[in-house]
Amino acid sequence: MEPIKSLIRNIADEQGIRQDRERMAEKLLSANPRIQRFVQQNPQIARTVWLKNVSELYQFAEEWSHCDRCPGLDKCPNMMQGYRPGLMNDKDRPVLAFSPCPLFQERAARQRQSQLIRSYYVPKDILRATFETIDKLEPGRQQALKAAGDFVKAYLENGEAVKGLYVCGQFGIGKTYLMGAIMNRLAERRSIASLIVYTPDFFREIKGAIQDNSVDRKLDVLKKTPVLILDDIGAETITPWIRDEVLGSVLQYRMMEHLPTLYTSNFNYDELEDHFSYSQKSGVENVKARRLMERIRHFTTLVRMEGANRR
Numbered sequence: 001m002e003p004i005k006s007l008i009r010n011i012a013d014e015q016g017i018r019q020d021r022e023r024m025a026e027k028l029l030s031a032n033p034r035i036q037r038f039v040q041q042n043p044q045i046a047r048t049v050w051l052k053n054v055s056e057l058y059q060f061a062e063e064w065s066h067c068d069r070c071p072g073l074d075k076c077p078n079m080m081q082g083y084r085p086g087l088m089n090d091k092d093r094p095v096l097a098f099s100p101c102p103l104f105q106e107r108a109a110r111q112r113q114s115q116l117i118r119s120y121y122v123p124k125d126i127l128r129a130t131f132e133t134i135d136k137l138e139p140g141r142q143q144a145l146k147a148a149g150d151f152v153k154a155y156l157e158n159g160e161a162v163k164g165l166y167v168c169g170q171f172g173i174g175k176t177y178l179m180g181a182i183m184n185r186l187a188e189r190r191s192i193a194s195l196i197v198y199t200p201d202f203f204r205e206i207k208g209a210i211q212d213n214s215v216d217r218k219l220d221v222l223k224k225t226p227v228l229i230l231d232d233i234g235a236e237t238i239t240p241w242i243r244d245e246v247l248g249s250v251l252q253y254r255m256m257e258h259l260p261t262l263y264t265s266n267f268n269y270d271e272l273e274d275h276f277s278y279s280q281k282s283g284v285e286n287v288k289a290r291r292l293m294e295r296i297r298h299f300t301t302l303v304r305m306e307g308a309n310r311r
Contacts, residue, residue, distance in 0.1 A: 025054045032061050038087045038094070045092050056096050060085045073103040082107075120205075121198035122176065122231060129180030140306025141174065147303040148178055152185050155192070155227070155260065164260040166300040168268050172309035175264035179229045182262070186227060194227035200236040206246055219246065223253040227260055234267040234275050240282050243292060251295040261299065268304075269297055 028035055029050065035057060039045070050057070063078045063085045073082055082104030086097045100108070119127060136145060144167055154162040167175045179196055186192040209215045222228055228250075236242065254261050265272060277289035 021051055021054045024058060025051050028054070028057045028061055032057075034064060035061065035087070042089045042092075042094070045089065045094060049093055053094050056094060060087060060096060067101065070101075070103070073101075073107060076101075118193070118195045118225075119197070120195070121201035122196050126176050126180040126196070127183070129177045130184050131181045134174065134177065134181055138307050140169075144169075144175075144178055144303050144305040147301060148182050151260075151262075151301075152182055152189075155186065156190055161258045162260055164262045164300040165303055166263045166265070166269070166296065167303045167305050168265045169305035169307070170309065171266065173305055173307035174310065175305055176231050178305070179231065179262060179264060183227070183229070192226055194229065195221065195225040196229040196231055197222065198231050199233045203236045203242050203246065206242070215246075219250060222250045224257075225259075227262070228254065229262045229264070231264050232266070233263050234265045234272050238276060238279050240279055240285070240288070243276055243279070244288060248292050248295070251292070255295050255299060261296075263296070263300065269293065269302060272296070 029039060030036075039050075059079070066077050067084045071077070076082055078084065080098050082101055083098040084101045086099060088095050088097045131145075131149070134145065135141070147165055147167075151162065151165055167178065169175055176196075183194040183196060186194055206215060206218060209218055251261065253259075267275060273289050273293045275289075276292050277286045278284050
């Protein structure tokens, strides 16, 4: 007798579950506009199939209700955070497919952009600079802003074969910040990688790299990055080796490969040439300084920037 009672109980439970599934399916099919559209687009899917896949329909409706009241990416309650569901017809059976939501895509784009922008010894706030956050009304900046915009436009249109920029001016007027804006715009518009280097500290690192034989590897990074920015050039302590074997080697490679190099400096061209011509060990070497400056003068546009010291 007991097995018969158990069988009856199981049948009743199954009937109850089936009725619940049918009620849920009817509610979802009749009340959810997204599911209704999918049903209309796929009339060949049988009713029995809908009933068998009611759990997928429920998850679809539930997760879209979260998306419609989005609490933000960090608080996303969906099973796959940052993803929203879709319905697909797989051999006349509704199945769930997931795709990243706009917020997730935006965060991923920002992360990809930040990976394109690298720096050596440059403050992190420079890497967040944009043209929108630059004070455009301050006198003395308009020429530099226009030159920066022209460079970005030319690079995006013509690729690598464009002149770089040589932005000179006094301390603290925003030359480095302007370079950060250029980097971000290039990464944003065309996923172009760039590197900004605070020159004095990098040259000190290169001297130390002699001991572990990593000089060539470090210089290769500067040589081959699509857009290189040498920040505060002229502030370094010059030696014949730094001038000829390090900086000269990098600029020669980039000149041959048509890779643009941008600079910021407190010196104009002539003052920088004077700086390169003298070292404590070798005295005055005008010819070598002039040779190096040829790789800067002819492959950059000189821009003078003015403004108040913001440091």
